[in-house]
Amino acid sequence: MASFNIVAVLSLYLLSLLLLSKTRLSLSLTTSDIHDLLPQYGLPRGLLPDNVESYTLPSSDGSFEVKLKTPCYVHFDDVVYYDKVIKGKLSYGSVHDVSGIQAKKLFIWLPVTGIEVSKADDGMISFFVGPISEELPAKQFEDVPACKKKVGGLMTDLESM
Numbered sequence: 001m002a003s004f005n006i007v008a009v010l011s012l013y014l015l016s017l018l019l020l021s022k023t024r025l026s027l028s029l030t031t032s033d034i035h036d037l038l039p040q041y042g043l044p045r046g047l048l049p050d051n052v053e054s055y056t057l058p059s060s061d062g063s064f065e066v067k068l069k070t071p072c073y074v075h076f077d078d079v080v081y082y083d084k085v086i087k088g089k090l091s092y093g094s095v096h097d098v099s100g101i102q103a104k105k106l107f108i109w110l111p112v113t114g115i116e117v118s119k120a121d122d123g124m125i126s127f128f129v130g131p132i133s134e135e136l137p138a139k140q141f142e143d144v145p146a147c148k149k150k151v152g153g154l155m156t157d158l159e160s161m
Contacts, residue, residue, distance in 0.1 A: 034066065035144050042093035042117055044125070044141035049074050049082055051147040062089040066100075072147035076140050079104040080112075082147070093117040103127065 034055045035045040041058075051069040058064045066086040074080045086100035094116040101112040114128035117138065124135045 041090055043095070043115070044117075044138055046141035046144050047115065048086070048144070049147035050144050058090045062091055064088060064090050068147070070147070073150060074145040074147065076145075077136055081109065088114075093119070103129070105129075 034048060034052050035050075037057075038045050038047060048066060049068065049072055051072060053067045053069045055066045056064055064087070068082055068084050068086070071084045072082055074082065081102040081104070083100035083102075086098070088095045088098040094114065096114045098113050098115065099111070102109045103112055104110075110129040112127055113130055114126075116126045116128070118124040118126065118135070123138045125138050125141065126133045126135050
């Protein structure tokens with residue numbers, strides 16, 4: 001009978017260690033800054049602005065969701081608008097089926113539908129608007145950009161943020 005109690009106690013001890021280790025893993029994933037996780041997926045830290053509120057990591061099909069505290073604008077080579085929710089499918093070095101990001105070209109806002117880091121070692125990133133793409137230097141996206149209510153003289157309805 002004493003051996004049964006020892007086995008039961010050891011089993012409970014091992015189970016509690018397993019649960020604690022899973023809890024710690026889960027906490028570390030939820031408390032990590034998404035900007036620090038992006039390089040693990042082959043993407044630069046500065047693809048998203050600094051006001052990320054929450055995010056879900058890719059599911060089995062690569063789907064992810066990022067929620068910002070507020071929608072905002074960032075100025076790279078073009079003005080980029082980030083909606084409050086950004087969704088897409090993530091694979092190493094690329095994001096497809098993107099929603100929630102738009103770039104202003106001339107006077108037109110165009111939805112960004114995909115992002116790919118160049119497989120060649122040329123330090124470029126391609127941004128897709130449907131079948132059309134534009135390459136920009138990856139260096140522009142090393143630092144996390146500040147989220148702004150407006151960019152330059154651009155007046156928007158985000159002024160009330």
